[in-house]
Amino acid sequence: xxxxxxxxxxxxxVRRVGWRWEVRVPPEKISDSVSKLLKAxxxxxxxxxxxxxxxxxxxxxxxxGEIELVYHFMFHKNKEYVLIRTSVKRDNPEVASIxxxxxxxxxxxxxxxxxxxVRFIGHPNLRKPFMTxxxxxxxxxxxxxxxxx
Amino acid sequence: xxxxxxxxxxxxxxxxxxxxxxxxxxxxxxxxVNVTPYLNYVHRGIEKLLENRTYVxxxxxxxxxxxxxxxxxxxxxxxxxxxxxxxxxxxxxxxLRVVTQEIHRIQSHLILxxxxxxxxxxxxxxxxIWRDRERILRLIEGITGGRVMQSYDRxxxxxxxxxxxxxERVIKELSEMRERIIQYRKVFSEDPIVRRRTVxxxxxxxxxMVRLGGVGPFARASAVDYDVRRDHKSIHVAYDEVPFNVITxxxxxxxxxxxxxxxxxxxxxxxxxxxxxxxxxxxxxxxxPRAAPKGAEGIGRVEAPRGELIHHTISDGQRPxxxxxxxxxxxxxxxxxxxxxxxxxxxxxxxxxxxxPCFSCLARVTIVDVKSGTAKIVSGDELRKEARxxxxx
Numbered sequence: 194x195x196x197x198x199x200x201x202x203x204x205x206x207v208r209r210v211g212w213r214w215e216v217r218v219p220p221e222k223i224s225d226s227v228s229k230l231l232k233a234x235x236x237x238x239x240x241x242x243x244x245x246x247x248x249x250x251x252x253x254x255x256x257x258g259e260i261e262l263v264y265h266f267m268f269h270k271n272k273e274y275v276l277i278r279t280s281v282k283r284d285n286p287e288v289a290s291i292x293x294x295x296x297x298x299x300x301x302x303x304x305x306x307x308x309x310x311v312r313f314i315g316h317p318n319l320r321k322p323f324m325t326x327x328x329x330x331x332x333x334x335x336x337x338x339x340x341x342x
Numbered sequence: 343x344x345x346x347x348x349x350x351x352x353x354x355x356x357x358x359x360x361x362x363x364x365x366x367x368x369x370x371x372x373x374x375v376n377v378t379p380y381l382n383y384v385h386r387g388i389e390k391l392l393e394n395r396t397y398v399x400x401x402x403x404x405x406x407x408x409x410x411x412x413x414x415x416x417x418x419x420x421x422x423x424x425x426x427x428x429x430x431x432x433x434x435x436x437x438l439r440v441v442t443q444e445i446h447r448i449q450s451h452l453i454l455x456x457x458x459x460x461x462x463x464x465x466x467x468x469x470x471i472w473r474d475r476e477r478i479l480r481l482i483e484g485i486t487g488g489r490v491m492q493s494y495d496r497x498x499x500x501x502x503x504x505x506x507x508x509x510e511r512v513i514k515e516l517s518e519m520r521e522r523i524i525q526y527r528k529v530f531s532e533d534p535i536v537r538r539r540t541v542x543x544x545x546x547x548x549x550x551m552v553r554l555g556g557v558g559p560f561a562r563a564s565a566v567d568y569d570v571r572r573d574h575k576s577i578h579v580a581y582d583e584v585p586f587n588v589i590t591x592x593x594x595x596x597x598x599x600x601x602x603x604x605x606x607x608x609x610x611x612x613x614x615x616x617x618x619x620x621x622x623x624x625x626x627x628x629x630x631p632r633a634a635p636k637g638a639e640g641i642g643r644v645e646a647p648r649g650e651l652i653h654h655t656i657s658d659g660q661r662p663x664x665x666x667x668x669x670x671x672x673x674x675x676x677x678x679x680x681x682x683x684x685x686x687x688x689x690x691x692x693x694x695x696x697x698x699p700c701f702s703c704l705a706r707v708t709i710v711d712v713k714s715g716t717a718k719i720v721s722g723d724e725l726r727k728e729a730r731x732x733x734x735x
Contacts, residue, residue: 248668272573297555324385
């Protein structure tokens, strides 16, 4: 029997919120946790991978001095929705890229970098401008709360 | 063996339709070997804008994210806000939301089918489908009051009710429409022009599609069994009460993507008829609070015509602290770019159209010879002629 809650509690601090699961992990563990999810998804599916990666939501929190990243995942088999949350330092936002395990995350990571300035270490092609216009400075991140133009 | 590759820029100017995007195709002879998408041409900063609007004002901003599937955006927006506020709409509103969602799915899929027909040079089919879409638009205007832009969903319900006369008219017109869609299905599945241009083109297998994160009919045509309507038990729409089939196909090519959409249109017609016949009575809207608790979160997941649409909101009282929108085309652009690899330049229009983005950029493709730096401008017509020439060989 495949128990999602015990799997998620191995990854980090887990709680059930409404129809979804939320797991909080430290930023250095993010790529490790995603690999664990993938492995679990591979165990329950017939194909090689059964984990749908939906998106990354970046939330700027200047009061706490951090940027929160929320990774959305869904297991295709039982349609359970999992959010993995992590926080990175606002003055030096860096986190490992998950593109080596989930190639589909490439565009999402690039968007978060472009709009919030979180650098994804190991991303194959992190570019700016990606969403923003070409006349934006390279240190301008419009979704940060203190952004002015 | 030659290692000579050329760069083929695609876009970004298209005067006609949504989403100017720019694709750089790297081609070796006639074969595409790599594709890089550039997307920053219509970034309007809507996520930032929503942070400065109240929820009621934000509803109208959310509707303007997309011109074709705006009910999906308002629906996902209100689902996210309602979840943050902890409210549930009345049963009749949930059914009315199903009706508007599905009738919009019909018109959106008809656009794609018509354009696909035009791209393969089948102009009469394009005109016929476009005419039928016009009838659907008139029905939409009757139900919601707006032909293209509606903002029909409200926080706590919907904007206006449907009466019996209108419901009967919708059912009658849709049953006539069903006959025509069945005819189109026959054309798309049997016509040699269609089959030659689409069968075994742009193949993306299931495992690859899941790995790259494709959604919607694009993914379901690659046998990815995922439909938000069925898989997300939402309390904001009545999809759990309206029966329907999820269309998946295992051909994984352009043809499967078109046929999956034709079948979805037929499924939508059944759903609308069911919803109108089993519509519960009662109010269409509850009075919603103006604010959500600070820090409350809500995630609205909706199956838009192009696939899974996510609105994730974090409340700051009367307005969102952060509102994230992940549109289905954004999820699909990466797998779609990969679907081109290994196919020829002449197949670009069909593969490009099959994931339902903007396509009028085809009217002007520049081919740049990287080594000598010379450029040649090719029109969409020439590309189509080239495709025909190749097939007649």
